[in-house]
Each structure stands twice: as structure tokens, then as C-alpha cells.
Amino acid sequence: MQMVLRVSNLTCMRGGIPILANVSFDLHPGQILMLRGPNGIGKTTLLRTLAGLQPLHAGDIQGAEDQIAYAGHSDGLKSTLTVQENLLFWARIYGTSGIQAGLDAFDLMDLQDRKAHDLSAGQKRRLGLARLLVTHRPIWMLDEPTVSLDTNSVAQFATAVRAHCASGGSAIMATHIDLGLEAETVDLTPFKALAPIDDAFDEAFL
Amino acid sequence: MIAILTRDLRLAIRSGGGFGLSLMFFLIVVVLTPFAVGPEPQILSPIAGGILWLGAMLACLLSLDRIFALDYEDGSLDLLATAPIPMEGIVTVKALAHWLTTGLPLTLAAPAFGLLLDLPFSAFGLLTLSLALGTPALSMIGTFGAALTVGIKRGGLLLSLLVLPLYVPTLIFGAEVVRRGIEGLSIAPALMMLAGITAGSIALIPFAAAAAIRVGLR
Numbered sequence: 387m388q389m390v391l392r393v394s395n396l397t398c399m400r401g402g403i404p405i406l407a408n409v410s411f412d413l414h415p416g417q418i419l420m421l422r423g424p425n426g427i428g429k430t431t432l433l434r435t436l437a438g439l440q441p442l443h444a445g446d447i448q449g450a451e452d453q454i455a456y457a458g459h460s461d462g463l464k465s466t467l468t469v470q471e472n473l474l475f476w477a478r479i480y481g482t483s484g485i486q487a488g489l490d491a492f493d494l495m496d497l498q499d500r501k502a503h504d505l506s507a508g509q510k511r512r513l514g515l516a517r518l519l520v521t522h523r524p525i526w527m528l529d530e531p532t533v534s535l536d537t538n539s540v541a542q543f544a545t546a547v548r549a550h551c552a553s554g555g556s557a558i559m560a561t562h563i564d565l566g567l568e569a570e571t572v573d574l575t576p577f578k579a580l581a582p583i584d585d586a587f588d589e590a591f592l
Numbered sequence: 593m594i595a596i597l598t599r600d601l602r603l604a605i606r607s608g609g610g611f612g613l614s615l616m617f618f619l620i621v622v623v624l625t626p627f628a629v630g631p632e633p634q635i636l637s638p639i640a641g642g643i644l645w646l647g648a649m650l651a652c653l654l655s656l657d658r659i660f661a662l663d664y665e666d667g668s669l670d671l672l673a674t675a676p677i678p679m680e681g682i683v684t685v686k687a688l689a690h691w692l693t694t695g696l697p698l699t700l701a702a703p704a705f706g707l708l709l710d711l712p713f714s715a716f717g718l719l720t721l722s723l724a725l726g727t728p729a730l731s732m733i734g735t736f737g738a739a740l741t742v743g744i745k746r747g748g749l750l751l752s753l754l755v756l757p758l759y760v761p762t763l764i765f766g767a768e769v770v771r772r773g774i775e776g777l778s779i780a781p782a783l784m785m786l787a788g789i790t791a792g793s794i795a796l797i798p799f800a801a802a803a804a805i806r807v808g809l810r
Binding site for chain 2: 437438439440441452454455456457458459460461462463464465466467471475476478479480481517
């Protein structure tokens with residue numbers, strides 16, 4: 387089976403300390419991967435490493451280049467811009483056109499002329515998630531995507547992820563709630579790094 | 593890249609964006625100087641060029657920490673870093689946006705402020721020319737400082753300490769252009785040094801600042 391992302395023997399660092407070691411998995415088109423594990427195990431670090439925001443200490447990531455749309459804890463919204471302006475900005479950054487799909491999927495049509503600082507926390511999150519649709523990237527990396535969403539919006543989000551995967555995309559998400567999606571679960575607990583790596587000292591200078 | 597430029601300009605103009613803050617600070621320096629040193633033309637005239645350059649530099653410094661700190665706080669810097677635009681390009685555009693919202697208005701307003709300090713008429717053109725050549729370097733160097741301190745909470749103090757020594761050459765040669773012009777000396781050497789600093793910082797700083805941001809985001 388064709389794979390879009392292959393992670394082999396990856397070691398991730400946070401603040402100069404290795405926290406995950408020997409993480410390996412493949413991601414296939416249409417597949418959803420759920421990252422599980424207790425707080426502090428390194429879900430966010432793994433996602434940031436995959437997205438290229440943090441250097442990997444060891445191992446290999448194949449297929450991540452220009453494929454990933456990353457959504458972290460914060461939504462990256464500008465509070466003095468309207469919903470429409472925020473989405474259009476990201477559309478232009480990713481060189482795509484049309485924000486309609488994003489507005490429709492997260493029910494933002496009625497809010498599009500509202501400034502982002504007038505939105506509720508849940509509405510902001512929906513706008514942040516709508517950005518993913520605007521990027522047209524095949525792999526979604528989602529870090530706690532359902533924070534501050536109500537049940538209705540969570541269902542909208544699950545529908546959007548399902549549609550994304552049906553059209554050949556895939557997703558990796560760190561979440562604790564059950565979205566009712568056909569997903570494979572990766573428990574990160576066995577990958578917890580045990581001993582600190584000796585040459586970790588140089589990390590700050592690399 | 594144009595998207596980032598238009599967004600930054602739009603953000604600067606909207607409420608709380610800080611557009612006009614530098615200009616206002618510049619105005620305060622210029623208006624208060626005669627009160628501090630005395631209003632006599634023979635005192636003001638010789639120092640006008642220097643005061644105007646100093647004011648422009650401090651006004652520029654005032655808005656530096658906004659370049660990346662706001663984007664870092666709301667998470668858009670992370671998202672920009674994963675976007676298909678090279679970080680060097682983002683840094684350059686951010687510096688350009690900073691110059692358009694601070695350096696350019698200061699340059700255009702300088703002759704009017706020169707009038708308040710009794711700057712000789714013959715030096716008006718030179719003041720504008722030296723600011724137009726020098727302020728891009730201020731924005732560029734400041735962007736580097738802002739990139740180095742990204743992720744540091746209230747890094748304003750560190751930012752000022754880092755940037756001020758780097759601003760000194762620009763300040764010296766910028767004020768020198770105006771002084772030499774007033775005294776009727778050749779302005780070419782100072783003008784060329786000023787242009788050289790600007791050209792050098794535009795060529796080199798995007799790479800340094802982009803590397804600093806990548807480290808800061810870890």
C-alpha cells in the first residue's frame with residue numbers, strides 16, 4: 387500500500403532533553419492516526435517535529451516536505467482582521483484560491499465580516515480549523531483540535547476530517563476525546579525516552 | 593509574500609496597530625528639544641541634524657518588539673514557519689513592512705520637523721536623503737534583534753541592548769551627512785558609508801534573522 391509519510395526510529399527532543407525515542411509508523415492516504423498518551427509524553431513535540439518546527443535528533447521522516455498543514459494550540463488569528471481576511475491571508479500564503487469550503491465546513495458564513503476578537507473561543511477554534519481546508523495540504527497535523535468546541539462543532543470537525551480522508555488526505559491528531567472516526571491509535575507511552583543522550587549538550591548551539 | 597506585506601500594513605493601520613506611534617514619539621522629541629536646550633537659533637541650528645537623526649533612531653527602536661512578538665504570541669509565526677514561503681522571505685517582508693510604517697513616515701515628516709528645530713533650509717534635502725538611505729538599515733538591523741529575542745517574554749530590554757550598538761554606525765554617518773552638508777563639505781564619503789551599511793544589512797540580515805527565528809521557535 388502506498389504511504390504518504392514514513393517515520394522511522396525518530397527521537398524527539400524538547401528543551402534539549404530527548405523525550406521520545408524510536409518512534410516509527412507509516413501513514414497511508416485516507417488514514418487517521420490518533421496519538422495517545424499521558425500529559426507530557428511528547429504528543430505536541432512529536433507533531434512539531436513532524437511539521438519541521440523542531441529539529442529531529444535521530445531517525446528519519448520521509449514525505450513531510452510541503453505536505454503538512456499544522457494546527458497547534460493557538461489558532462494564529464489576527465484579532466483586528468475579519469474572519470474572511472484571516473482566511474484569505476492563509477489562502478494567499480499557500481497559493482490557493484477560494485475560502486468557501488472552509489467557511490461552509492465550519493459554519494462561518496454568517497460570521498465572515500466579524501472581527502476575530504469579537505468571536506467566542508469556540509468560533510475562533512472553528513476559524514483556525516477552517517484554515518486547514520484553505521491550505522489544500524494532504525496531511526493534517528492537529529494538536530488538540532477540539533479544545534473549546536461544543537458537541538455540534540465537534541461533529542462538524544469530524545465530518546470535515548472524514549471528507550478530507552475520503553478525498554485521499556490523511557491526518558495525525560493528538561486528542562483525548564472520541565470523535566467516532568475510523569482511526570488507528572498510536573500509544574506513545576512505550577516510546578518514552580529513558581536515558582538522556584550524551585551529546586544532548588550541543589543541542590542549544592546547533 | 594505580498595500577502596504578508598498587505599496583512600502587516602493592514603494590522604498596523606487598524607486599532608492598536610502602532611502606526612503613528614513612532615511618528616508621535618519623533619514629534620515629541622523634536623517639540624521638547626527647544627524647551628530643554630533653549631529656543632535660540634544659534635543653539636538649535638547646529639544640533640538640529642543630530643537631534644533629528646537621534647529622534648528617528650529612537651522612534652524606530654520603539655516599535656521593534658512588535659515585529660515578531662505579536663505573531664509569536666498568537667501562534668501565526670509557527671504557522672508561517674510551516675508555510676511554503678522561506679523564512680528569509682518572511683523576515684525581509686516583515687522588515688519592509690516595518691520600514692513602510694516607521695522609516696518612511698519619519699523620512700517624509702523630517703523636513704517639517706526640521707523647521708521646528710531651525711534646521712538651515714539648505715540641509716532639508718540632505719536630511720531627507722540621509723534618512724531615506726539610512727532608515728532601511730535601522731529596520732533591517734532591528735528585525736534581526738527582534739528575531740533573536742523572539743520567544744522571550746518582555747524581551748524589550750534585551751532587544752534594545754542588542755540593537756543599540758548596531759545602530760551606532762548608521763547614526764554617526766546619517767548625522768554626518770547633514771552636518772557636512774550644512775558646513776559645505778563634501779558629503780560623498782558619509783553618504784556612501786551610509787548606503788553601504790544599508791546595502792550590507794539588506795543582503796546579509798535576512799539569513800541571520802531567519803536562522804535566529806528557527807532557533808527561537810524550538
